[in-house]
Amino acid sequence: MSLSRFLKEPLLHFVLIGAALFAIHAGINPSSRKDSEGTIVVSAGRIEQLAAIFAKTWQRAPTAEELKGLIDDFVLEEAYYRKAVEMGIDQDDTMIRRRLRQKLEFLTDDTVALATPSDADLARYLSEHPGDFRTDPTYTFRQVFFNPGKHGADPLPEIRKRADELRAGGEVTGDATLLPEGLEKATSQTIDGTFGTGFAQKLAELQPGIWSDPIPSAFGLHLVRVEETTPGELPSLEKIRPIVEREWANLRRTEARATFNAALLKGIEVEVEWPESGKAPEVDK
Amino acid sequence: MKRTTTIIIAVAAVALSLPALSQDTASDAGTLSKSKADQVQGKRPYSPYADRNFPSRPFFGDTHLHTGFSMDAGAFGCTLTPRDALRFARGEQVMASSNQPAKLSRPLDFLVVADHSDNMGFFTDLFAGKPEILAHPIGRKWYDMIKSGKGADAALEIIGQFSQGTFPKELMYLPGTRAYKGAWQETIQAAEAYNEPGRFTAFIGYEWTSLDKGNNLHRNVIFRDNADKASQIVPFTCYPPMGSVNPLDLYKWMEAYETKTGGSVLAIAHNGNLSNGMMFPVVETFGKAVDGDYAKQRARWESLYEVTQTKGDGEAHPFLSPNDEFADFETWDKGNLDGSEAKTKDMLAGDYARSALKNGLKLEAKLGANPYKFGMVGSSDAHTGLAAMEEENFFGKTTPQEPSPERMHAMFMNNPKTGIKIMDWEVAAAGYAAVWAQENTRESIWDAMARRETYATTGSRLIVRFFGGWDFDEADAQTRNPAFAGYAKGVPMGGDLSGAPAQTSPSFLIAAMKDPIGANLDRIQVVKGWLDANGETQEKVYDVVWSGDRKPDANGKVPSVGSTVDVENATWTNTIGAPELITVWKDPAFDAKLRAFYYVRVLEIPTPRWTAYDAKRFGSKPLEGTRMTLQERAYTSPIWYTPEK
Numbered sequence: 001m002s003l004s005r006f007l008k009e010p011l012l013h014f015v016l017i018g019a020a021l022f023a024i025h026a027g028i029n030p031s032s033r034k035d036s037e038g039t040i041v042v043s044a045g046r047i048e049q050l051a052a053i054f055a056k057t058w059q060r061a062p063t064a065e066e067l068k069g070l071i072d073d074f075v076l077e078e079a080y081y082r083k084a085v086e087m088g089i090d091q092d093d094t095m096i097r098r099r100l101r102q103k104l105e106f107l108t109d110d111t112v113a114l115a116t117p118s119d120a121d122l123a124r125y126l127s128e129h130p131g132d133f134r135t136d137p138t139y140t141f142r143q144v145f146f147n148p149g150k151h152g153a154d155p156l157p158e159i160r161k162r163a164d165e166l167r168a169g170g171e172v173t174g175d176a177t178l179l180p181e182g183l184e185k186a187t188s189q190t191i192d193g194t195f196g197t198g199f200a201q202k203l204a205e206l207q208p209g210i211w212s213d214p215i216p217s218a219f220g221l222h223l224v225r226v227e228e229t230t231p232g233e234l235p236s237l238e239k240i241r242p243i244v245e246r247e248w249a250n251l252r253r254t255e256a257r258a259t260f261n262a263a264l265l266k267g268i269e270v271e272v273e274w275p276e277s278g279k280a281p282e283v284d285k
Numbered sequence: 286m287k288r289t290t291t292i293i294i295a296v297a298a299v300a301l302s303l304p305a306l307s308q309d310t311a312s313d314a315g316t317l318s319k320s321k322a323d324q325v326q327g328k329r330p331y332s333p334y335a336d337r338n339f340p341s342r343p344f345f346g347d348t349h350l351h352t353g354f355s356m357d358a359g360a361f362g363c364t365l366t367p368r369d370a371l372r373f374a375r376g377e378q379v380m381a382s383s384n385q386p387a388k389l390s391r392p393l394d395f396l397v398v399a400d401h402s403d404n405m406g407f408f409t410d411l412f413a414g415k416p417e418i419l420a421h422p423i424g425r426k427w428y429d430m431i432k433s434g435k436g437a438d439a440a441l442e443i444i445g446q447f448s449q450g451t452f453p454k455e456l457m458y459l460p461g462t463r464a465y466k467g468a469w470q471e472t473i474q475a476a477e478a479y480n481e482p483g484r485f486t487a488f489i490g491y492e493w494t495s496l497d498k499g500n501n502l503h504r505n506v507i508f509r510d511n512a513d514k515a516s517q518i519v520p521f522t523c524y525p526p527m528g529s530v531n532p533l534d535l536y537k538w539m540e541a542y543e544t545k546t547g548g549s550v551l552a553i554a555h556n557g558n559l560s561n562g563m564m565f566p567v568v569e570t571f572g573k574a575v576d577g578d579y580a581k582q583r584a585r586w587e588s589l590y591e592v593t594q595t596k597g598d599g600e601a602h603p604f605l606s607p608n609d610e611f612a613d614f615e616t617w618d619k620g621n622l623d624g625s626e627a628k629t630k631d632m633l634a635g636d637y638a639r640s641a642l643k644n645g646l647k648l649e650a651k652l653g654a655n656p657y658k659f660g661m662v663g664s665s666d667a668h669t670g671l672a673a674m675e676e677e678n679f680f681g682k683t684t685p686q687e688p689s690p691e692r693m694h695a696m697f698m699n700n701p702k703t704g705i706k707i708m709d710w711e712v713a714a715a716g717y718a719a720v721w722a723q724e725n726t727r728e729s730i731w732d733a734m735a736r737r738e739t740y741a742t743t744g745s746r747l748i749v750r751f752f753g754g755w756d757f758d759e760a761d762a763q764t765r766n767p768a769f770a771g772y773a774k775g776v777p778m779g780g781d782l783s784g785a786p787a788q789t790s791p792s793f794l795i796a797a798m799k800d801p802i803g804a805n806l807d808r809i810q811v812v813k814g815w816l817d818a819n820g821e822t823q824e825k826v827y828d829v830v831w832s833g834d835r836k837p838d839a840n841g842k843v844p845s846v847g848s849t850v851d852v853e854n855a856t857w858t859n860t861i862g863a864p865e866l867i868t869v870w871k872d873p874a875f876d877a878k879l880r881a882f883y884y885v886r887v888l889e890i891p892t893p894r895w896t897a898y899d900a901k902r903f904g905s906k907p908l909e910g911t912r913m914t915l916q917e918r919a920y921t922s923p924i925w926y927t928p929e930k
Contacts, residue, residue, distance in 0.1 A: 054527060057518070057519050057520075057527060057538065059517075059541040059542065059545035059546075060541070070526055072526075094360070095360035098360055098362065099360065102353060102364075109366070109471075149863075174765060175765075176762060176867055177765070177798070177865060178748055178750060178768075178796050178798040178867075180341060180766075181766060189376075189391070189392070192801070194801060195801060196801040197802055217801075218801045219798070219799075219801075219864045219865060242478075249478075250372075259438075263438070
C-alpha cells in the first residue's frame with residue numbers, strides 16, 4: 001500500500017494512531033508507576049484520573065461498575081500498547097511521527113501562552129505595528145436604488161431627475177431591493193461587501209450632505225448621500241489592550257517556534273545523501 | 286375565524302409588543318395576530334433604522350473547520366492551529382501548511398473550529414503556573430524562564446529531562462486533569478482570544494466523530510457559551526467506555542452539560558450521503574425502534590443539518606427526485622465514509638436532507654414529534670485550518686489537496702475491496718453557513734441557529750430572504766425593504782405556519798440577491814414536500830421567479846439560463862441572469878388538512894468550477910469526466926405547515 005493511500009485511510013489511522021498515542025501518553029504519564037514486565041499496575045493516581053475524566057465528561061461521578069469498566073479498558077489499552085511497541089509498529093509511521101512533532105510544538109507554543117507582557121512591551125508593539133491596529137475610516141450614508149432594467153434603454157436622465165428632487169428636499173422611493181437603505185458607521189470593507197468592490201471608494205469622493213449623481217454598483221444605480229464620515233485613528237493602548245496582547249503573543253509564538261527549531265537542530269550533524277547524478281529525482285525549474 | 290401565525294420571538298415586529306427576550310432561545314414563544322400585525326405595520330417611524338431589530342444582514346461563516354489539532358488533519362500534514370484558522374477566517378493572510386500564502390477575498394463573520402474530540406488530548410498543563418509547580422525549585426526556574434521570554438529554552442530543558450528520565454517526580458502529578466486539558470483548553474482559549482463581539486464571532490466547539498461500521502454519523506457540537514462554562518466539561522468522544530457512537534448518548538452528554546452549567550449547546554450532523562442510510566433512520570437506530578423519544582430528542586438537540594460541504598452535497602439525489610433536473614449536484618453516492626460498503630439505492634432515502642424532511646412529516650404523524658425538523662447550513666469540513674471555499678480560492682479538503690498542479694489528478698480514496706474510488710477533483714469547494722442574526726455575537730448567532738433562521742450556500746455569499754404567511758401580496762415584493770413586510774406578516778425561514786384560514790393558501794415572500802462580487806442569479810425555486818391523504822410522502826419543485834423573459838414549458842419548467850463560462854480561461858460574465866430576484870408565491874395545490882414543508886433553492890448562473898481555475902493557473906490537464914463548471918446555490922431552512930388538530 002502506498003503511503004498516500006495509507007494516509008487517506010481514515011479508519012485505519014484513527015484506530016492506529018489512537019492506540020499509539022494513548023499509549024505514548026500513558027508512557028510518559030507520571031501517575032502510573034513503573035511496571036515490571038508481565039504486570040500492569042493501575043495506580044491509585046491513575047484511577048483518580050480515570051474517574052476525573054469521566055466526571056468532567058458526564059458532570060457526575062462514575063458508578064462502581066462504570067469505574068471498573070474504565071479500569072478494565074485502561075488495562076487492555078496498556079496491553080495493546082505494550083504489544084504494539086514490542087512489535088515495533090510505533091516505528092517509521094508518518095502519522096505517529098507528525099503527531100509527536102506536533103506535541104512538542106504544542107509544548108513550545110504553550111510556553112508563550114504564559115508570558116505576561118508589560119505595558120511597555122505592549123506600547124512598543126503598538127507603536128511598531130500601527131497599521132495592524134488603526135481603525136478604518138467609516139461612512140454613514142443613505143442610498144436610493146434604481147434597477148437599470150426597469151427604466152428603459154437609458155435610465156440616467158430619469159434617475160438624474162430623481163436626484164434633483166432629492167436635492168430639493170423631496171422624497172424619492174427607489175426600486176425594490178434587498179440592499180439596505182443606508183449604513184451607519186460602516187467601514188469600506190462592509191460597504192464593498194454589501195454593494196460590491198469599489199463602492200466605498202466612490203463614497204470617499206462624495207461631498208457629505210449632498211445627494212450624489214447616479215453611482216453604479218454591482219446591482220444597479222444609486223443616489224447616495226453621505227451623512228457623516230469618521231477618519232481612521234490609532235486607538236490608545238488601554239482601549240485595545242486585549243487585542244494588542246493577542247497580537248504580541250502571536251508574534252512571540254512564531255519567534256519561539258523559530259528559536260526552538262534552531263536550538264533543536266543545534267549540535268546535530270545533518271547529512272543529506274543526494275542521489276548520484278542521473279538518479280536524482282526530477283526538480284521543477 | 287381565528288387567524289394566527291406562529292412567529293419567532295426575536296423578530297422586530299413582535300419586539301414592539303413583547304418584552305425583549307433575546308436570551309430565550311430555540312422556542313417559538315409568540316403568537317402574532319392579524320390586528321396586532323396591522324397595528325405594527327401602520328406605525329413605522331420616519332427613521333428607517335428606528336425600531337428595526339430584525340436581522341438586517343446575514344452573517345456568513347463556517348461551522349465545521351478542522352486544524353492540526355485533529356488527529357487526521359495533523360497526520361495529513363496540517364500544521365495550522367485554531368489560532369491560525371481564526372486569523373485566516375477574520376481575513377488575515379496566513380501561511381498554509383503547504384507553505385503558500387493564503388487569504389480570503391473577504392473576511393468571514395464567524396467560525397467554529399471543530400476538531401475531532403477523539404484523540405484530541407495533548408500535553409499536560411505543566412506550564413499553567415500551578416502552586417505545586419512553583420513550589421518546586423526546578424518548576425519555579427522553568428516558570429521564570431518562560432515568563433522572561435525564554436520559553437523555547439525552558440521547553441528544551443524540559444524535553445531533555447523527560448528523555449533522560451530525570452524529570453522531577455514531584456512535578457509529575459495532577460492526576461485527573463490531564464486528558465484534553467491541553468488541546469481542549471487551547472481550543473477554548475483561542476476562541477476567547479479572537480472572539481470580538483460585533484466584529485467577529487469565534488465559537489467554542491468540537492466534532493463528535495461517530496462512525497458506525499464505516500457509516501458517517503458525525504456531529505459538530507457548538508457552544509453558545511464562553512470559556513467559563515465550556516471549560517467545565519470535556520468533549521464527548523466515541524470510544525467506549527468513556528464515549529459512544531450512538532447519537533442518543535451524545536444528547537445525554539449535551540443534557541448533562543446544560544443541566545450542570547446552565548449553558549446551551551447544539552449539534553449539527555453532516556454527510557448523511559456517506560452514512561448508507563443511517564443518518565436519517567425511519568424504522569430503527571442502534572437496535573432500537575425510532576420512537577417518540579428519539580424524535581423528540583433529535584429535534585431538540587439538532588436544529589440544523591449541514592447540507593453541503595467538501596465531501597459532497599446532501600440536499601437531494603437524482604434517484605429520489607427524478608423530476609428535479611438540478612438534484613444531481615456535487616453528488617457523492619458511491620458508498621459510506623471509508624468506502625467499506627458500496628451504496629445501494631434503498632439506502633438513499635436515509636442519506637439525503639430532502640427525503641429526511643419528507644420522512645419527518647410521516648414520523649410526526651405517527652409519533653407526534655418530527656425528528657427531522659432541521660434547518661440548513663453549509664460548511665467546509667476542511668482539514669487545513671483554512672475555510673477557503675470559493676471556487677477561485679479553494680484550499681482543498683486536506684493539506685495534500687491545497688493548490689498544486691497535482692491535485693486535479695490525485696486520488697482521494699480507494700477501497701480495492703469494494704472498488705470504491707474517489708478522485709480529488711470530485712471534492713467540492715463548499716460551503717458556508719448564512720445566519721440571519723441581529724448581531725455578530727455568540728449569543729445572537731447561536732440563537733438564530735437554534736430557531737433555524739439560516740441557509741446553506743455552496744461557497745458563494747448570496748443573500749436570501751424567505752417568509753411564509755397567509756396574506757402576502759404582490760405589493761409586498763415592491764416595497765423598498767421587503768423584510769418589514771416579511772417579519773410583520775409572516776414567519777422567516779425555519780418557522781412554522783398553522784391555522785390556515787378557510788380557502789386560503791399560504792403565500793411566501795421570497796427574495797435573493799447575488800453575492801456582491803459573484804455571479805448573477807438564474808432562478809429561485811420552492812421545494813415543497815408533503816404527506817398526502819394516503820400517508821405517502823410527495824415532493825414538487827416550483828420555479829417561482831427567474832431572470833430574463835424565459836417562458837416555462839408545458840410542465841412549468843423554466844428553460845436553462847445558458848452559460849457564459851469560458852472554461853479554458855476560467856472566466857464568465859454577468860451578461861445573463863439577474864442581480865436580484867423577488868416575488869410573492871402562493872402554493873397552487875394547498876390542502877389545509879395535509880402536513881407540508883417549503884424551502885427555497887436559489888441557483889446562480891453557471892460559473893467555472895475550482896477545477897477550471899486549477900487547469901488555467903497550473904496548466905493541469907483535467908482527467909476525463911472532470912466537471913469544470915457548476916451552478917452555485919443556496920438552500921434555505923424550510924417553513925413547515927402543520928394542520929390544526
